Amino acid sequence: MALAWAADVAREVGRPLRLLHALNTPLANIPFEQPMRPLPTLETVGRADALLSDAVERLREIAPDLAVRTQVSALSAPEALLTACRHAERVVLGSRGLGAVRSVLLGSVGVRVAAQAECPVVVVPAPLGYPGRQWRQVVVGVDGTERSEPALGFALREARWHGAELLAVYAWESPGWDDPLTLPSAGYAFDHDTFVVRTHERVARMIDVAGAEDTAARVATRIEVPQDQPAHALLEAGSHADLIVVGSRGRGGVRGLLLGSVGQTVLHHARVPVAVVRGVPAAGTEDSGEPET
Numbered sequence: 001m002a003l004a005w006a007a008d009v010a011r012e013v014g015r016p017l018r019l020l021h022a023l024n025t026p027l028a029n030i031p032f033e034q035p036m037r038p039l040p041t042l043e044t045v046g047r048a049d050a051l052l053s054d055a056v057e058r059l060r061e062i063a064p065d066l067a068v069r070t071q072v073s074a075l076s077a078p079e080a081l082l083t084a085c086r087h088a089e090r091v092v093l094g095s096r097g098l099g100a101v102r103s104v105l106l107g108s109v110g111v112r113v114a115a116q117a118e119c120p121v122v123v124v125p126a127p128l129g130y131p132g133r134q135w136r137q138v139v140v141g142v143d144g145t146e147r148s149e150p151a152l153g154f155a156l157r158e159a160r161w162h163g164a165e166l167l168a169v170y171a172w173e174s175p176g177w178d179d180p181l182t183l184p185s186a187g188y189a190f191d192h193d194t195f196v197v198r199t200h201e202r203v204a205r206m207i208d209v210a211g212a213e214d215t216a217a218r219v220a221t222r223i224e225v226p227q228d229q230p231a232h233a234l235l236e237a238g239s240h241a242d243l244i245v246v247g248s249r250g251r252g253g254v255r256g257l258l259l260g261s262v263g264q265t266v267l268h269h270a271r272v273p274v275a276v277v278r279g280v281p282a283a284g285t286e287d288s289g290e291p292e293t
Helices: 002-013 042-062 077-087 108-116 146-162 192-212 230-237 261-269
Strands: 017-022 068-073 091-094 121-124 137-141 165-169 221-224 243-248 274-278
Touching (some): 002 042, 002 091, 002 121, 002 146, 017 042, 017 077, 068 077, 077 091, 108 121, 108 261, 137 230, 146 165, 146 243, 146 274, 165 192, 192 221, 230 243, 230 261, 261 274
Parallel strands (some): 017 068, 091 121
Antiparallel strands (some): 121 274
16 A cells, blocks of 8 residues: 555655545635635544544554654645646655556546656556565666666665665667668668667666765676567566655646647556656746655
């Protein structure tokens, strides 16, 4: 479950954990005035406090030393989470647990938050039990461009924090015609072996650059370059991983509502936690204190 997973990670990385409950208080239309949210009733606030208190008690059983904070928001769940993630290290959500075909959109909350959040968003499948063990592997999808650098950096940090192996997957479906060295001079036949070797080298350089920012980031790494549809390759490689990391397009506004086909497919079908990392940080975001999970 998401609560236990978040507690395990927060304790591992030494961060406080904030539990957020959104009341989804509807906006009231007032003639000649801006819409406003009425104050929630004492009964509504009492139920929210009771729910959070119960969650805190469960956390005390599995992580007694973890610093836990609680918050009740009058906003809708997506709005509350998107607001909170401006100053969080990551946001953790639970999926609805509907199996391999879950819901068409995984639930509007999960998709909207994953697509628009300014921090990484981790979606934890409902059937997943409390981790409580050493991580073995983090799988990350890369495309060889700077768009995948934030996801790669996040995956490296997760692997280092948890003492896990990092597996970087570069999946491709068509030959890399943009690389002239994969094309022999006669006949323009695609040189599969050269393409795989050069792609492996390119991803290895990306890992070196990402790891150079932290001299302590000594992580065992592997690289795979399968000829496969990217989402399928990630799901196969990450079927027994502790975390799959994918990048989002980092777009705002209406276009930011879409994760892209790879992110959507992995979120819908993964049986393990999936982290969605925004490709480009939002402009104007400021740090306002200690990061949380």
